[in-house]
Amino acid sequence: MVSSVISLPFVIPNPSTRKYSSLGSASARHFPDYSPKKPTIKDSELVYTISTTIKQRHFEPIERILKPFESRLRSDHFIWVLMGIKNEYTLVLTFFDWFCLHRAPSLEVRCIIIQISVAAKDPKVAYELIHDFWSKPNVDATLPFTLFMEKLIYTYKDWGSNPHVFDIFFQVLVEVGIPDGAKKLFHKMLNYGVVISVNSCNHLLSHLSQNIDTCKTTPRIFTEFLELGVKWNTVSHNIMIHCLCRMKKVKEAHNLLIQMEMRGYFSDAITYSTIINGYCQIGEYNVVLKLMEEMQIKGLKPNKFTFNSVIFLLCKIGKVLDAEKILREMTWQNQNIVPDKVVYTTLIDGFSKTGNVTAAYKLFDEMHRRNILPDYITYTALISGICRIGKISEAYDLFVKMRNREMVVDEYTYSALIDGYCKNGEIKEAFSLHNEMVQMGLTPNVVTYTSLVDGLCKQGEIDTANELLKEMCSKGLELNIHTYNSLVNGLCKFGHITKAIKLMEDMKVAEVHPDTYTYTTLMDAYCKVGDMVKAHELLREMLKKGIQPTVVTFNVLMNGFCMYGMLEDGEKLLTWMLEKGKNGIMPNATTYNLLMKQYCIRNDMHATSEIYKGMLGKGVSPNTNTYDVLIRGHCKARNMKEAWFLYKEMVEKGYDLTVNGYNALIKGFIKRKKYLEAKSMFDEMRKKGLVANREVYNFFMDMNYHEGNLDLTLELCDGMIEKGIVDKTDV
Template identity: 55%
Template sequence: MKKGTTFAFRNFTQLFTLRSSLNARNLSTRPFPDYSPKRPSVRDTELVHQIANVIKLRRAEPLRRSLKPYECKFKTDHLIWVLMKIRSDYGLVLDFFEWARSRRDSTLEALCIVAHLAVACKDLEAARSMIRSFWERPKLSVADSFVQFFDLLVYTYKDWGSDPNVFDVFFQVLVEFGMLREARKVFEKMLNYGLVLSVDSCNLYLDRLSKESDEKAARVVGVFREFPEVGVCWNVASYNIVIHCVCRLGRVSEAHHLLVLMELKGYTPDVVSYSTVINGYCRFGELEKVWKLIKVMREKGLKPNSYTYGSIILWLCRSCKLDEAEEVFREMIRQGIVPDTVVYTTLIDGFCKGGNIRAASKLFHEMLSLDIAPDVLTYTAIISGFCRIGDMVEAGKLFHEMLCRGLEPDTVTFTEVINGYCKAGQMKDAFSVHNHMVQAGCSPNVVTYTTLIDGLCKEGDLDSANDLLHEMWKIGLQPNLFTYNSIVNGLCKAGNIEEAIKLVGEFEAAGLKPDTFTYTTLMDAYCKAGEMAKAQEILKEMLGRGLEPSVVTFNVLMNGFCLNGMLEDGEKLLNWMLAKGIAPNATTYNSLVKQYCIRDNLKAATSIYKDMCSREVGPDGKTYENLIRGHCKARNMKEAWFLYRGMVEKGFSVSASTYSALIKGFFKRKKFVEAREVFEQMKREGLAADKEILDFFSDSKYKGRRKTDTVVDPVDEIIENYLVDEELKEAN
């Protein structure tokens, strides 16, 4: 027999044995025992009689006052005897029980008795609270106390309540405390007495089991098949729990089969049933099956809800298909389904991560106009979006608005804002938010501290960064590799490469292995210091450790070759990358383009530019700026102007230095109209011209030109406006 067949046979045998055992128990039930408590002495009988009478006759008074004379004589044993006298008055039972256990530890037997009386009076919440209180107190052995508790519930059942719901409550508390093994034993023990748990209790067990580890959650289907054998009648909620669990385990086809089976068994699937399977298919990107299920839903008169569409939108956002996600969102609205906060937050977060902050902001204001209240996650998403693009003014406003709405930021929100300020170089604001975070009782985590340390290192404040590192240790937070990499980067930027190497050795000795970023940072430092041999040694060490270099690693090396005049080595590196299938990006090419332009070798620069375009590597703003400046320097204004127009059409921002290069180039070629046009565009962009540019316009030799040249017609106005702008800047 094959191994797989043997395993399946063993499982079937075990299941058959269990079912047979359960059925056997169901057929031969045992009776509940008679209750026979300890008998009181004559003296105890008298005291119990007095206490019971006082409780009944003086019920309007607080028990602490009416029973004051009996406190010193009252013992634990008296509790059950008094309960026997007042059991018909449930209100008195509760009051007396609370009075008694506030003065003496009540016995587990007494607790079971009161739980029975509470259930008999339909006060299930009180019974649940009493049973829960037992599990909340320290105990020596969970297993022993569980057996003892169950046995006493059985022992007191016949004479104190005879309501099987008490076992439901007991079972539910066990499930609530995660005692699933003990809960299963209760289920089996009850079968011995001919009792079956309610479907609600069994659903609670299924639900909790489905949220356990994958190994334990896999048992849900087995339980779902076994329990009906002993009388449990599942309902739609039961099927929904199992479908959700199976989807969570990635078995969506099986979940879909359960959906079909559910209907064949006479149950009517609801919106939750379909939406759960739809969510499962969305996780695997099977949208064709999703739309088919939605069609089936509508045919059955079920209307997809916000959760149904939300699953589709979430998958599309995670797949960066934001236009499709918004189209589904609009279709949802056309169907008359009002999106909830979760759906809006999903879309806002998707657009923010995709860099389209304008679309995210529009959605955020749309939800506000519809009175759909944003929550902490919504604000965190939109704030994070503005932080990413460096708009800390808007991010700060939203953060303040969030606080005014009474929403408490969590660690993620605070850290995002701190990170935004750090990247913007606004360390004072970053620490202000950090202080607010601490005062609000929200503990900064490793990411928060690493963000602050990274910001300080980039500002060159290594002493403060080191202080924060020691503060982390002091409060018990273990710095991670990102923390150390930030400090290594700071040391390298400060030119202290040897100290950076020493730190790498220290954190490696502590068990943290340097990664690609660590080595790339060290290489960059050596390249900028002109020590190319050492940079290449670092690369060899990195490769020797089995670490995969990134494009950034090669870009660092390329930049080093170019900075140190080793252009031939740079081209060799580029060709090696291409031969190895490592795709260079615009930054890789830019280093070569820039250096060839500086050396006035525009033929080589243009060749590199054409090569990158032929390989479908899109030029970025730096590529255009390098080429424009190179052509301007060589007075090739036709080529420079062509590149400038292409740069603008592609949406790249033009820097003041590039505008200046164009103006100077046009002036040198006596193209005054074009120079004036570029200058006006520069002013419209809010960029200030340098003194040399103004000298071009104010030079007297241009003022005497004929009117047709009109470049310098309003020269005085140009200079006056520029000077006014500069004075305003200085005043601010």
């Protein structure tokens, strides 16, 4: 985006306003005098006749009046004739066009016409003549370049004397891919006291910044040309900032922005957009916010590129709602900025990855309303999101729509759908799609095979998964960490821990290094079989190898301790996590919930309450499971006031009580003979479509029966049968 803004096509500064720097008359060489070959008497007569003929032609076509001279006219004759008509620019071009139809112009002739056209303030013709010569094959050798440059210098003094001609030559050399020639021309012209214009030098900088290899030389050129007299401008600095950002030297680019403002140059929206994009690429969101504030203070309006970069970063770090706010700022506060397909697709992908498919669909519909047509990438992002929430049939319907609209359906689209089917346990359908994509000539990639392997492993079909891996390897695809992790997970899930450990050793041989997920999966397997010693050994191995555990890793250990009643070890682990929390491993709600659940099972509500207080004290927010554990624990201990307080608190925070939570509250109220409160909770539960357990249903059936409410009793009875709580034969 930045390169398209600052990468100039052919830029011709106005010759009347163009200022050329001089190195001083003492050190500068004089341009040579033009001394062409002298004509013979016979040549002079021919030149005089041609000159007189074309000057007196009136409206007759030049082809007709010069017909008699076609066979005799050479380049020397052409130059001699030009000497007499060089101030009649239209006639010069007409004569030159005629000459080119019959002879290939010599390099000297070409350079003379170039000089005349620049002097006549027609740089376009000069550009075309130079570009035509240098766009021919095999003209990038040293000799033609040197010869052309010398001829241009040789014809300069007598035929044009406008230094802008060297700018045009410089720009053409850059455009046709001879930047070294442009640099040689720059240094050559310094000898004559001429510094190539900043616009032309910007053209060179921009060209070099396009390629990551030549990009590295740009800072050196920038410094060198500055020392030799080029007065860089804002555009120059923008190109340099873009170049540094492209090389991932964002802080150096930011430093250059500060330097340019200290030197009196004005930064613009492009300057800031480029820096902001650089920081977005390396994930420095806080710096991005500060730069956005700076733009606002300086009265600079962010452009579409700025917004696109920030939206991309926000989606990347999971702040999709904030990214959507930026979109709204684009569309409402900046009426001249219209978001494009890329922005919408980025947001749709962001919402899809967080499971908020409703928001993704709204943006998808908004694209249609704005006549922004989604492409196959947009559809694939949405399909992937729908698959994540398990609505596979809906994802497939969207896939069919794509095909019906004759849109591109590539391996990524198929892989997203295959992954969805695999995660949903529909392996047959996944393989059917795999076969379909192969028939279409699409090659399944590592992601496709990993999804299939993962699906097979989750169903315990480890042998079939191994066969698929062999097929994958036979096609030249290398197993990645995700493929291996799928196998490790499958083996552990079905109790094959020894095979999983062996597979981890195979990974090391294949130079695929086990990651946090690999170790956490194996630790979880050991914890579930009660081998906490082996789980601890794996943790130590992780830390020794510098593999950073996550909170999930520690929660796996915590779950193991709690499952086997090792609550003291669990509390020690929690203490250790809190001590190390400054280094990034803070316990989350799940960590605390696991401990609280076990203390509730022991009916130790004092210990449970202490852990809960500690959780709040560390700024960890309770979630639905937290409230479910606490409410059920307090109900079991008949602390109904505390349970009711927690229920009201969770409702205020927007959490929904679980079925088990409702059942616990209702039974707790019944035990305390608070029947009105129990009935209120039972009615609320039924309105939400939640099914109470058999004990609760029986209580209210008995209560209504004894109160003479036969209709309600029968209704509850039917409800139990309908919900499958009892069989008809039990009634």
